């Protein structure tokens with residue numbers, strides 16, 4: 297099943313990502329004895345905000361989708377750790393599975409470029425436009441060093 301899916305604003309922690317287009321979902325629903333299994337891939341381009349310089353940039357996200365759905369009443373037979381949704385009137389609502397999968401793929405600290413220099417902590421200038429008058433030494437605060445240490449949570453291509 298190939299489908300276009302309208303997605304809401306995606307929020308992860310303090311970041312939010314606005315879908316730039318409907319998501320592209322390539323998925324399969326398989327009926328097993330125990331319930332219905334959803335599997336597939338979702339891709340969507342979202343608008344992210346760089347966590348260093350606050351610039352908006354497009355980010356492609358691909359998420360592996362999994363879901364499991366049972367008729368109401370059947371959930372008692374499932375193992376405790378099994379996550380599931382309900383089949384209602386013969387159909388399943390897969391949106392929660394999509395949003396859960398996307399939340400796992402979206403970066404906690406999006407960067408518009410791996411080496412984004414961010415904003416000068418002294419004068420607020422966007423250092424992507426070149427060095428500011430504060431000079432290179434003052435632009436390195438303990439926080440920018442920390443940001444570099446934490447900075448490998450970067451957007452995946």
Ligand SMILES: [Zn+2]
Nearest residue numbers: 346349408412
């Ligand atoms: Zn940036």
Ligand SMILES: [Zn+2]
Nearest residue numbers: 416419428430
């Ligand atoms: Zn400056």
